[in-house]
Amino acid sequence: MSRDEPGSRPLALLGSELGTLFRRRRTIAMLAALALVPILIAVAVRVTSAGDAGRGPAFIGDITQNGLFVAFTALTVSIPLFLPLMVGVVAGDTIAGEANLGTLRYLLIAPAGRLRLLLIKYAAAGIFAIAAVLVIVLVGIAIGAALFPIGPVALLSGDTIGAGEFALRALLLVGYVSLSLLGLTAIGLFISTLTTVPVGAMAATIVLAAASQIADALPQLSAVHPWLFTHLWLGFADLLRNPIGWDSYGQNALLQLGYIVVFGALAAGRFTTKDILS
Amino acid sequence: MKNVIRWLPAVIVPVLVVGGALVAPAVANAASAPPSRTAQQVLALVAASKDAAYSGTIQQSSDLGLPQLPSVGPGSSTAGSDAASQLLDLLTADHSVRLFVDGAAKERVQLLDSLAERDVVRNGDEVWSYDSKTKKATHLTITAHAPGTHAPETRRPETQSLSPAQLADEFISAIEPSTKVSVTSTASVAGRAVYQLELTPKTGTTLISHVTLSVDAATGLPLKVVVDARGQKSDAFAVGFSSIDFSTPAAALFDFAPPKGTAVSSPAVPAEPAPSNRATTHAKPTVAGTGWSSIVELPAGAAGAPAPSASAAQGKLLDELTTPVGGGRALQTSLLSVLMTSDGRVFAGAVPIASLEAAAQ
Known part of the structure; x- marks a missing residue:
């Protein structure tokens, strides 16, 4: 868990990076804030019992009947703003944060190579994204089970699935939403290599996520919609249909892979040629 | 020079990705031509x-x-x-x-x-x-x-x-x-x-x-x-x-x-000739012209729904979609024109509004 000899064992370097990331008070606070989303939703619905269909975010009307829907509602609410916000903070901090603290050159003194450092930084940020989604889903299921009756889940298609298939679909859902955030993480990583001011990189990443979603809502820009990394963010609904619509899963994977490769290459180009002054 | 080489992937990769994304659908769609038929x-x-x-x-x-409205976020009901x-x-x-x-x-x-x-x-x-x-x-x-x-x-x-x-x-x-x-x-x-x-x-x-x-x-x-x-x-x-x-x-x-x-x-299954039943209670629509340029005319009162019984929201929607023309209000889409004359008749057809106005004379 030390940074003494990282070059020889890349996994150890990733472990130490994760240790630093998840021990940070900021990271813990962000995960706690995400955990609050399903709790707030569940308590609000429980207290007011005003979950009538057709109003509020999707799935909120289902909660009183089945607590498991708290997880879906919380995800739907978090995807447009909270999750990109948290991912933007972590991804924007990757390189710029070290540069700002003056620790980047010490990291590079070790014979790890810049490319490997970049990969490990990206992996750590990606793991944070998965953890963030997991927190929402797990806390959502837990609080839903605590406050509401749970039972077989009705899919959007009107068919009903049992506990085993629900667990499978919830897992796929976590995979889908985490995957959706990996493209944004790559963008954040690239922006982070451009500056030594982490706040700037974070803000730029979050603004890009918002701008992309606004562009996605304008029908006049429909020609560029399939190219926007946020375009399929809400496509996770296809996992709640019967049979599962795999099209959007595959398309989303391709889209995010494209963003990861392009912005990964840009980040690598920038980071390997950069003069590290701090 | 070294820096140029290091930047190379950053230049090549986006070109490859975008190019691949553009070409892939065309390749996937290619299918061999079947024998020709009449x-x-x-x-x-x-x-x-x-x-x-x-x-x-x-x-x-x-x-x-027709004008397009932006669809905003999850849960918004465009429908x-x-x-x-x-x-x-x-x-x-x-x-x-x-x-x-x-x-x-x-x-x-x-x-x-x-x-x-x-x-x-x-x-x-x-x-x-x-x-x-x-x-x-x-x-x-x-x-x-x-x-x-x-x-x-x-x-x-x-x-x-x-x-x-x-x-x-x-x-x-x-x-x-x-x-x-x-x-x-x-x-x-x-x-x-x-x-x-x-x-x-x-x-x-x-x-x-x-x-x-x-x-x-x-x-x-x-x-x-x-x-x-x-x-x-x-x-x-x-x-x-x-x-x-x-x-x-x-x-x-x-x-x-x-x-x-x-x-x-579980509504009762509509009696067999339900649609035609409804039509016969109203005056029958007439068709003028033939083929692609036929014009359907609904006599006054036959249209029923839009004019008097419409809710305020529907009326507003109708006002927004239609434009005032000579003999009433007209809705022009790229495929279909509808003319609602001031005396309550409705003309519709896949023809320009001018043809409808001529038919309404």
Whole structure:
């Protein structure tokens, strides 16, 4: 868990990076804030019992009947703003944060190579994204089970699935939403290599996520919609249909892979040629 | 120099990714051309294709020249609750539909909305409809001989009396005087080779430039319909498969049971001639002109719904969509014009408004 000899064992370097990331008070606070989303939703619905269909975010009307829907509602609410916000903070901090603290050159003194450092930084940020989604889903299921009756889940298609298939679909859902955030993480990583001011990189990443979603809502820009990394963010609904619509899963994977490769290459180009002054 | 080499991947990779994304669909769509056939033969192929089992995704898009409104975020209901705006939404907004068909008696249609879905499931005599947004289901039991309840049923009587080839001949000779029919066999839809039947109106007075029907070369299933308007580059209306799979869908898909907490209504099956019944209570519409430039006239009072009984919201919608013209208000889309004269008559047709005004004189 030390940074003494990282070059020889890349996994150890990733472990130490994760240790630093998840021990940070900021990271813990962000995960706690995400955990609050399903709790707030569940308590609000429980207290007011005003979950009538057709109003509020999707799935909120289902909660009183089945607590498991708290997880879906919380995800739907978090995807447009909270999750990109948290991912933007972590991804924007990757390189710029070290540069700002003056620790980047010490990291590079070790014979790890810049490319490997970049990969490990990206992996750590990606793991944070998965953890963030997991927190929402797990806390959502837990609080839903605590406050509401749970039972077989009705899919959007009107068919009903049992506990085993629900667990499978919830897992796929976590995979889908985490995957959706990996493209944004790559963008954040690239922006982070451009500056030594982490706040700037974070803000730029979050603004890009918002701008992309606004562009996605304008029908006049429909020609560029399939190219926007946020375009399929809400496509996770296809996992709640019967049979599962795999099209959007595959398309989303391709889209995010494209963003990861392009912005990964840009980040690598920038980071390997950069003069590290701090 | 070293830096240039290090930047190389950052330049090459985006080019490769974007290029690949642009080229891949074209490669995937390439299918070998089927043997050439005449329009009659293609139509006979269509008429002979029945009781197929397949599943697929259908994309519907339209560009009717109507104003577009941005759809915002999750949970926003672009589809209003009242029937009129729902119908408008169905026609003018883009939709994704999943279709599962197993023979003539088992069908499931899923209209995919953002975080919601509307389903219609038919399994033999049982018909269920389900709306995930309103949590309402409808259950119908249709008797085997009730016509008019479903498209395949209505088609059957005609197809029984005529062979597919005869039917095709009859259809072609019926449209020949007004329409130029041509067939090409080089296109592909959803990765399958298709015959493209192009119907071009011979008259110059209609708004429709041409209608293209794509028919799967192997099975004869119609895969895509595109309607193009005169003077418009993008398709005015297009509905077609974006993917199709000719394996039998899982039988469980057609066994529908509404989830707990769903409000189920089972309206009585409408008496057999219900639609025509309603029509006869009103004055009958008349048709002027022939072929592509026909104009339908609804005498005063026949239109019923829009004018007096309309809700305030509907009236406002109508005002926004229509423009005042000489003899009343007109709605102009790229395919269809509607003229509502001030004395309550309604004229509609795939013709310019000027023709409607002339007909209203």
